[in-house]
Amino acid sequence: MLMFLRIVCQICFLYLFALVGNMLSGWFHLPVSGSIIGLFIILGLLHFKVLKLSAVEAGASFLMSEMLLFFIPSAVAIIQYKDEILRHGSQFLVVILLSTITVMTVTGVVAQFSIHKLAKHKGETVK
Amino acid sequence: MIAFICILFTVLVYYLSKKIYSRIKYAFLSPLLVAPCVLSSMLVGFHIDYSDYDSGGRWLSNLLQPAVVGFAVPLYKFRKVMKKYAKIITISMTTGVSVALISSGIFSHIVKLNDHYLLSLLPRSITTPIAMAVSVDIGGMPTMTAIFVIVTGITGLILGPMIIRYLHIKEKLAKGLLLGMGAHGAGTSKALEFGSEEGAAASLAMVLAAIFTLVFAPILTPLILL
Incomplete structure (x- = not known):
């Protein structure tokens, strides 16, 4: 029960920073979303030891482990686009499929290659 | 009332599908x-409007915001590793x-989608x-973009581990x-x-991808439209 309350409080705390981020983003007409701004604020507070890791860790871990849940309502939104999906669905799918495979392959290969290159350069092994 | 029922059912269906997935671990059974x-x-069967469903669903979608803020935790925990590999990561x-930007453009051209969809x-x-903000910025349709983001998520969730296996990617950083x-x-x-280090690398990648795309998309879009 205590853990539950702790997680709820920490989620509210994280939410607060997302809202602050939203406000800043609105005031200064920043193109970045509020949650990314909130992320950097929390990161700064942790870095300068204003905030202890234990003050946000439980809530953050909970949110991250259940993150797929938060995508589900937007995925259900697909039923609003019946016409578009019927007309262009297979084209959308081909683009997304091929592009995702390309992006993942290139990113993975470039990362792996540069890790090995760096390891050789420094004469050490990277795990 | 309907909002509350929708939240309840969404959480319930999510929870059950997660249970099934954790037993069977078959990629296509992802929650x-x-x-x-x-x-x-269910919405179609019970003749419920999406807007009614979303009056509850919105509450769950909104939790994505504190979740993104929460990514500060893995980034902070693994800051030393990140610093060490800053060059590789960049x-x-x-x-x-x-x-990501160029291949989406090229494949859209190939399947002859019009510029709005592209x-x-x-x-x-x-x-x-x-993604929605960038979509507005470059002249796309943000709600369609939101759908494409989700479909990309599902695709990546299923194909990612296969690509990692097929390409023999061993480093945790590269996987993330x-x-x-x-x-x-x-x-x-x-x-x-996969693990907490892979998770931290992926959180960093997610955040950087968002920021880089904000900068690159308006620059690359005119080239892609040529």
């Missing part, structure tokens, strides 16, 4: 694929973001709120970057299944 199918059939992410597809590999770059938050949740 992100199964739960929306079940829920949208190179991989710059390449990843450019390839522009909505360009920012599909980054986290929803920023691939998943976070290719499939934003959904990929990151998959990376967390």
